[in-house]
Amino acid sequence: MQDTRLIPGTEALAVSAAARTKKLSSQRQAPRLRRPDRAQTVLEPVCLDERLPADHAVRTIWRVVEQLDLSGFYDEIAARGSDPGRRATDPKLLVGLWLYAAVDGVGNGRKLDRLCREHDAYKWLCGGVSLNYHTLNDFRVGHEKLLDALFTEVLTALTDRGVVRIERISQDGKRIRASAGSSSFHREKTLRRRLKEVRAYVEELKRQPDDAPGESARRRAAQERAAREKQHRLEQALALLPELQAARNSPKNNKKDRIKAVRVSRTDPESRKMKMADGGIRPAYNMQLATDPTSGAIVGVDVVNSPADSQQSGPLREQVERRTGRKVKEHLMDAGYVAMAQIDAAERAGVAVYAPLPLGKDGQPVTASRWDTPGTTAWRTRMQTHAAKEIYKQRAPTSERPNAEFQERLGLRSFAVRGLRRVRCVALWTALAYNVIHFADSLVT
Numbered sequence: 001m002q003d004t005r006l007i008p009g010t011e012a013l014a015v016s017a018a019a020r021t022k023k024l025s026s027q028r029q030a031p032r033l034r035r036p037d038r039a040q041t042v043l044e045p046v047c048l049d050e051r052l053p054a055d056h057a058v059r060t061i062w063r064v065v066e067q068l069d070l071s072g073f074y075d076e077i078a079a080r081g082s083d084p085g086r087r088a089t090d091p092k093l094l095v096g097l098w099l100y101a102a103v104d105g106v107g108n109g110r111k112l113d114r115l116c117r118e119h120d121a122y123k124w125l126c127g128g129v130s131l132n133y134h135t136l137n138d139f140r141v142g143h144e145k146l147l148d149a150l151f152t153e154v155l156t157a158l159t160d161r162g163v164v165r166i167e168r169i170s171q172d173g174k175r176i177r178a179s180a181g182s183s184s185f186h187r188e189k190t191l192r193r194r195l196k197e198v199r200a201y202v203e204e205l206k207r208q209p210d211d212a213p214g215e216s217a218r219r220r221a222a223q224e225r226a227a228r229e230k231q232h233r234l235e236q237a238l239a240l241l242p243e244l245q246a247a248r249n250s251p252k253n254n255k256k257d258r259i260k261a262v263r264v265s266r267t268d269p270e271s272r273k274m275k276m277a278d279g280g281i282r283p284a285y286n287m288q289l290a291t292d293p294t295s296g297a298i299v300g301v302d303v304v305n306s307p308a309d310s311q312q313s314g315p316l317r318e319q320v321e322r323r324t325g326r327k328v329k330e331h332l333m334d335a336g337y338v339a340m341a342q343i344d345a346a347e348r349a350g351v352a353v354y355a356p357l358p359l360g361k362d363g364q365p366v367t368a369s370r371w372d373t374p375g376t377t378a379w380r381t382r383m384q385t386h387a388a389k390e391i392y393k394q395r396a397p398t399s400e401r402p403n404a405e406f407q408e409r410l411g412l413r414s415f416a417v418r419g420l421r422r423v424r425c426v427a428l429w430t431a432l433a434y435n436v437i438h439f440a441d442s443l444v445t
Helices: 011-026 057-065 071-075 091-103 109-118 120-126 133-141 144-160 188-207 217-248 313-324 340-348 374-383 386-392 395-408 420-438
Strands: 168-177 272-275 281-291 298-304 330-332 352-354
Touching (some): 057 420, 071 091, 071 144, 091 109, 091 120, 091 133, 109 120, 109 133, 133 420, 144 313, 144 420, 168 298, 168 313, 168 395, 281 313, 281 420, 298 420, 313 340, 330 386, 330 395, 340 352, 340 374, 352 374, 374 386
Parallel strands (some): 330 352
Antiparallel strands (some): 272 281, 281 298
């Protein structure tokens, strides 16, 4: 058997080595670390233009913005020549900021304000121009007609260059959460009581002395502005009640619905409760998009506060034709848009409708009805053919892509603004950003 003991005469050496190792390990010096020194002065040459890669998305956005006709925005500027007042912020910068913010999924003026001070891409856009969230928010929702014209300009450029074709369009709607809570909907009695309370509060603010202790001028102005806005929204809600009540009393509604009192939101009177994709019922707006199946570009956009899609096909098709000056020949839509009057009007106007036939009580498509007109008959006959079914297959991939991209990439999961006019502005910014980022190469000459 082999002896596994140490070689004779080396036991003392082994014990001595172990002792030295133990002593050294107990006397180890502190580790050498690199620690931050935030009090040091750093002299760093900075060039904003060199910080961003040449192929950065913000550069692409800016090249497109430089091609756009923004004369309408410049016409509204009051600061001119030697007139008193501070200089206005260049609309080109504000357009570029909100387009890139939409591409980056930023939908909040305060967040954009912070990014303009902290993020290299936004700092590059600003180029040393200071901004605040009031200026950003006001510009975002204060130019609906100019934004609409800008969207038309981009669409016209894509159409003239052969990128977009208008002969066939695909339409889809998406209900987007409004900036209102379900508990903000009240009957007339509650709205009048709250309006009385708000008016009393406004009068109380007016009676307070300008030098009230603990009140800064800025805080006082913010309180007064918030109170006036709340009063305006309550007055708007009460003004909408008669129209909504008349719509509810329509003979088309059943008796159970007609006897219910109308409720309107005190925070966003133009929003309506709608059934969402997950089955829940929440305050929302109905955004309508028309898309070109050939290129995937958005060719029409609108926002309504009606939950029903059935009456939206005609108006959006007319909008597309008005923007481009071209005739829509084929219109793809899902079952939610099937309304016989709308289909008949489209067919009589020379537009071939591609929409699924409604199902009968037996679960089979209704291929004929005694109420059919020549237009609806032509539609029913067409949808029974193999060719029509193949064309209709283009609807889902064409329309679902922008809807998904609006939500996941562009961040439009809910509206942070209130009122139809402002909501339409946000929808236009998002649709404009979608077309710009996808077709930038075709827009830059």
